[in-house]
Amino acid sequence: MTIENVRQEIENIDRELVELIAKRVEFADDILKYKHQANLPINDDTQNNVVIDRAVSIATERGLDSTVVKQIFNLLIQMNIERQHELSGEGNLP
C-alpha cells in the first residue's frame, strides 16, 4: 500500500466518523420529545456515566487509550446536550 492509499483509507474512515456523529446528534430531537413529555432534565448524569463506562469498556477490550476515548465521548455527549438546548430554544447557535 502506498501512503496515498493509506491516506485514502483514513479519509474514508473520517467521513464515516463525521456521518456517525451527525446521526448521533440527530437523535437529540427524539430524545428531547420524551424528556419534555416526562418533564426530565436535558442533562442526565446517570446516563452520561452509562455511555462513558460502556465506551471505556469497549475501548479497553480493543486495547485503546481509555482516557482519550472517555474525552471523545464526553464531547459527543456535550454536542447532544447543546443540540437539545438549541432545539429547546435555549441555545446560542442557529
Ligand SMILES: O=C(O)C(=O)C[C@]1(C(=O)O)C=C[C@@H](O)C=C1
Ligand atoms: O440518553 C439521553 O438522555 C440523552 O440525552 C443522550 C445523551 C448522550 O449523548 O448519550 C446526552 C445527554 C444526557 O445527559 C445523556 C445522554
